[in-house]
Amino acid sequence: MPVTTTALLELRDICVSYKHHQVVHNVDLTVDRGEVVALIGPSGAGKSSLLRSINFLEEPNQGQVLLAGQRVGVLDRRGRAVPANRRQLAEHRRHVGMVFQSFNLFPHLSALENVILAQVHGLGRSRSAARERARQELEHVGLSDKSNMRPASCSGGQQQRIAIARALAMDPMLMLFDEPTSALDPELGIEVLNTMRRLADEGMTMVVVTHEMHFAEEVADRVVFMADGRIVEQGPASEVMNNPRHERTQRFLSAVKNR
Template sequence: MVATGARVRLGGPLLQLDAVHKRFGTHDVLLDIDLTLHSGEVMAIIGPSGSGKSTLLRCINQLEPPTSGRVTLAGVTIEAGRPPSRRDLLQLRRAVGMVFQSFNLFPHLTVLRNVCLAQERTMGRSRQEAEAVAMKLLRRVGLEDKAQQYPSRCSGGQQQRIAIARALALEPQLMLFDEPTSALDPELGLEVLAVMRELAEGGMTMIVVTHEMHFAESVSNRVVVMADGRIIEEGPSETVMRNPQNARALRFLNAVKDR
């Protein structure tokens, strides 16, 4: 089982969160989150709706700047309350690829152009270079034959796999997945999970917010359970999923077991 950590040899810390807190108005969404992720590790974050899971991902890549605390990623440290330099922010975001619940593809561009555009704009690749990378990645996610199609001609599962290829094209050190199968029916979701499993087996560092309990146990090294803006349990995947010690975590897992 992957969760034993036997899949890859873990490297040093790639991501560290220190006392990350996020408040929207008077509502505290994240409460002093401490978290460390090592290179080559796959972390699954689970928990009830409204527990702050998606906000945590957005704080990591600074789409939502934390109210307080510190984020260190790939050697870049950003302190809440101190506006980061443009250089540091760009370096941090280049280290992270993110796949959202919604696919966020450009409907007026072909699949190939969707995967190429960011490469050309942010990495300075020529159109020819970007297309070579894009075709390689589309082949990897099983969609080489869709290169000249428009997203509207692709299924939801195919569109999410295109979004994964687009994120990978920027060569991130860390991939964030925010409920990537929640908008898909089970059969299409399996297509996306298969690609994610292949990425994990290839050593990609990943944080996956998910409601897919089997995926969390069988693919990740570590599971984090969140509730009410806090981490309430954390540990090796099989241990957390099968023998949680926190009563709230146990109640959540009993509710979603076998779903």
């Protein structure tokens, strides 16, 4: 199996189905180290399903996921590929940070404890090291003063930044964002987008499902346009956003830009 040197993430022939309804059709996608890829497209295009198949929150029913050249999510048992168990998936997931549309912070824990929890129980860090790291990450997203607050006492934008801090504390190689600003007022969305922009500037590899066209154009290195479960068009952000070649992309972009 050839190993590409710069590709951090490689998706080959990924298919995702719910029951009998296929939502992702044979998608290939490669993401280089340090690259920021924006997945755009109409709702129902399969963007989120594709993103979630990367860390197996949605198990692809066909295809391969390779992280840093290693095939993940399957075990080679006497030459036959069988689905990985929970422990092996966890091994993969700790390298992949995920930020959800609905934040999904743990409501019974303070902001600081939210960031500490998986460091201690997932990575096996000592409590004091995890606490120190959690402080740093909360400071990084500008929320040191919210450390002892429960999520419910924070604004949506703050909650999403805590969620970003929680994911970053695990030292991920790759960050996945699933419509991170869709549940937020535009004003609060900005602070989340600024946090993500800084993360991109720091060289984090990111795959972002988004409806924020400005963000896609300004921050992403590459824009991937999906429709009906397939990649229709992809290329450098400015090119896809300003001179889309495919008719379907043109239709989508003119619709969202004229809103």
